Amino acid sequence: MSEQADVEYRDFQRWGRSVEVAFWVALAILNTVFNGIVAQIDHSRTAAWEPWVWESSSSLLVLLLIPFIQVVERRWPFRFDTWRHSLPRHLLASLAFSLMHVAGMVELRKLAYALVGWHYRFGAWWPNFGYEYLKDIRNYFLIIALICLSRLWLLRKQGEATLLAEPDEGVPVEPVDRPERFLVRKLGKEFLLAAREIEWLQAAGNYVNLHVRGRDYPLRATMAGIEERLDPARFVRVHRSYLVNLDYLAEIEPLDTGDARLHLRDGAKIPCSRRYRAALREHAGQPATVE
Incomplete structure (x- = not known):
C-alpha cells in the first residue's frame, strides 16, 4: 500500500464533503455558462437576460435535486451485478426528478420575469414536459454515472x-x-x-x-x-x-x-x-x- 495513497485518502476523508459540494456547484456553473451562450445565440431576438434566466433556473434546480438522486442511488445501487434490478426504479425516479425539476424552474422563471414586470409562459405542459424529460433523463443518468465513478475511485483508494x-x-x-x-x-x-x-x-x-x-x-x-x-x-x-x-x-x-x-x-x-x-x-x- 502506497503511503502517498493513504495520505490522499485521509485528506479526502477530511475534506470530502466540501470537495463534493464544490464539484457539483462548479459543474452547475459551467453547464449554465455554456448552455447560456448557446441559448443566447439560438434566441438572438429575445432580451439578452432571458437565456441566462432559463439556464440558471434549470441548473439551480438540478443542483438542488442532486441529494434526491444520491438517496435513490444509495437505496438501489446501480452496479454491474444489480443494474437489471435497479434500472426500472431509476427510470421511475428520473420521471419524479424531471417533474420536480420542471415545476421548480418554471416557478423560478415566473418570479424572475415578474421582477422586471414581464410574464413568463411555459406553454402547453405535456408537450413541453416531454421535451424537458428527454433532457432530464440524460442529466439524471449522467449524475448517476458520476456518482458511480466517484465510488469506484473511492473504493480503489480506500480498499474493499x-x-x-x-x-x-x-x-x-x-x-x-x-x-x-x-x-x-x-x-x-x-x-x-x-x-x-x-x-x-x-x-x-x-x-x-x-x-x-x-x-x-x-x-x-x-x-x-x-x-x-x-x-x-x-x-x-x-x-x-x-x-x-x-x-x-x-x-x-x-x-x-x-x-x-x-x-x-x-x-x-x-x-x-x-x-x-x-x-x-x-x-x-x-x-x-x-x-
Whole structure:
C-alpha cells in the first residue's frame, strides 16, 4: 500500500464533503455558462437576460435535486451485478426528478420575469414536459454515472473487503462460516485483514464498513449476516447499525435516556441502544442492571 495513497485518502476523508459540494456547484456553473451562450445565440431576438434566466433556473434546480438522486442511488445501487434490478426504479425516479425539476424552474422563471414586470409562459405542459424529460433523463443518468465513478475511485483508494471464498478443490485453510481473515483489495493489491483487528463495524446501505486502525473497508454484506459469522465472544451488537469488538472497548458511558455511549480505544464514540445495553454489560463482565 502506497503511503502517498493513504495520505490522499485521509485528506479526502477530511475534506470530502466540501470537495463534493464544490464539484457539483462548479459543474452547475459551467453547464449554465455554456448552455447560456448557446441559448443566447439560438434566441438572438429575445432580451439578452432571458437565456441566462432559463439556464440558471434549470441548473439551480438540478443542483438542488442532486441529494434526491444520491438517496435513490444509495437505496438501489446501480452496479454491474444489480443494474437489471435497479434500472426500472431509476427510470421511475428520473420521471419524479424531471417533474420536480420542471415545476421548480418554471416557478423560478415566473418570479424572475415578474421582477422586471414581464410574464413568463411555459406553454402547453405535456408537450413541453416531454421535451424537458428527454433532457432530464440524460442529466439524471449522467449524475448517476458520476456518482458511480466517484465510488469506484473511492473504493480503489480506500480498499474493499470480501470474505474468503471456499476453494474449488481441497479443504478450506480456515472455516468459511467463521472467518479469521478478510481479503482486502486496494489499488490493485490484495492483503489479508485479521478479523480480531476489526475495532467496530457499521452498517452503510448495502455495505458493512469494517473499521480498522482509522480506515473503513466496505464489505458487501448485511449486518445480520456478518454478525452470524463473527466470534460472539469478541464481537457484540450494540445498535442496529453497529457491532463492537470488546477488545477495543474502553468505556461505557450511561445516558439519561437509558441508552449509552461507547468510547473505544481509538477515540471513536459509538451509540449503544438500550435494548442491547444489558447484553453488552454481560459480555463485558459487568452485571446487568434493571433500569
